[in-house]
Amino acid sequence: MDKDTVMNSQAKDTADSEHKKDFKKAMAEWQEKFANAKFKVDRKFTTGSMEEVNPLYTPVDTGGIEDVGPEYMNKIGFPGEYPYTRGVQTNVYRGKIWTMRQFSGFATPKETNERYHYLLKNGQTGLSVAFDLPTLMGYDSDSPRSKGEIGVCGVAVDTLQDMEIIFDGIPLDKISTSMTINAPSSILLAMYCVVAEKQNVPLEKITGTLQNDILKEYIAQKEWIYPPEPSIRLITDIMEFCAQNIPRYNTISISGYHIREAGATAAQELAFTLADGFCYVESGIAAGLDVDEFAPRLSFFFNSHLDFFEEIAKYRAARRIWAKRMKEKYGAKKKQSLLMRFHTQTAGCTLTAQQPENNIIRTAYQALSGVLGGTQSLHTNSMDETLALPSEKAVTIALRTQQLISEETGVVNTIDPLAGSYFVEALTDRLEQQAEAYFDEIEKRGGVLKCIEEGFFQRELADSAYRYQQELDKNERIIVGVNKYVHENEEIEIPILEIDEKVAINQVASLNKVKENRDNDKVSRSLEDLRKVIQTNENHMPALLECVRCYATEGEIVDIMRSVFGEYNEPPII
């Protein structure tokens, strides 16, 4: 060896030993934290052949310390440690299996309450409320705009009384509830708080999630009421109110799900969702809140689409990007502010009306990639959802799919089992780079709100959706039962849950009764108080709680807000 080579190899050895030293130290720390972790799943972690499985595998397990590369600590690291690529908790599913949370709600509050009791009895571990379109859009059941939509794609809620019935016999200090509501989210949150009051459950004990993500409504799902600016103000009010009163409640579920359903690619879902997240962080900071006060309660919601490994990589990339930006760009100090916790739902848009039983299998693979990606909670779609709301049998199979992954497949035995796969790590890196490129583009275009206003996201999604459909039309992409392996003249015969016309009649009757029995003077006074508050910068939650307590309807409250904030109109873009 000549002199230069010797020197180079010595320098390399030192650098090498540095990152190996870091690795060893981090490994020892992780082992200690794992041993002392507060939560432990009580179960045997062995293979199907009764062999032990370690909670974590690293390069050391295959090639010894020599296999630990210089980038391992920067890019992959340890579960529960920065940059959280391998998971946000130290022990992931060794500590707690994900929450099995089926999104559900239909017809009147009474029928929804019965479905919830059924799901909880069958081993579901959290609730997720689906509201009907009038509720999502802020119309009461007696509004002309609600015709034909009452109780159809979710449960109808007009007043506090409906929420009291939905949660009858369900202790809000024991069961966490997710509520999919956006434009009128603070009203439903207020109703939920008052139900808790009436159950004598202190607010600091309630857990759950409010979707409350208006940005993705403008981008993808289109259920808005007010323009972006006042909508964001309502959200920052909620963040502040919850930080002070409901510390364990997730105030926003920043959602990629709907962005993906509207046609996004995996990279677009990742990028636009995180960009929305950063926009909420910036809004909170601009409203004078401390980032570490509200960021720990931001949570996420992703789609799980058809491509198995790409989806897993997406979740891993998401955790890493969020942690890095929160720390480096927004100066978050608390560890909790860096953690991307997320819910996953299998992709509704991949379900087929043709050969609907195949949807059970599609959903199982998608659920599995959510679990391999480390999701905190999961909804599995039912096979009949391209046609209507799911029947009880279909919902049960969907829930069993999750239980089967948890109890039978062994994938929960070890944390982030795909780390170190050349393919998955390369995909993770690529998705991160693609997301970063979009962040630059969004910034160049003047930020998220500007991009919404100019239809940038909407056009990107429409283009991707059309490209996807063209690939299907040309048979370049195969969907089993749709453009290959087709049953000619297939008659679709699965039982469908139909919403009876009586639902609307009963719901309107029940609303009329509430209006007769409440103190209408008190209602008018509370609504006027609310109007005064929202005309200022004062937090609107206390005034809103008063309106809800005296059984003001959702529509009455929204009318007050609409009269102050105005209404949003989207320029149609095709």
Next chain:
Amino acid sequence: MEQKFRILLAKPGLDGHDRGVKVIAAALRDAGFEVIYTGLRQTPEQIVNAAVEEDVDAIGVSILSGAHMTLFPAIKELMDEKGLKDVLLFGGGIIADVDAKKLADMGCGRIFGPGTPTPDVVKYLKEALPGKREKEQIF
């Protein structure tokens, strides 16, 4: 020379799911149709008025919220009132076969479900519309 048919695409009711309608809009445009899209949350009155103003050959309605049995008949009724007898009403969305059959009995055209290849929609319109036009010219 081939006629350029005008198609109004509409989203009635409260439903905001517009992926499908936008894909259809792009596919029809690429196939040589003239496409007018109403945007979201149009009432049946707004849709039928737009059809009259734009002098369209067909109205395509997209509904994924389950409110189709209220909204389709409302649109059809208004079309009859305004004398749009030669305008084809067709649609798509989350609509079960039994409902599609009921709508056909009320005089609606084809209802396309999830998984429909876009060329099927193009083919259907190219076959259905010339007949309508000829009828119009006879009167």
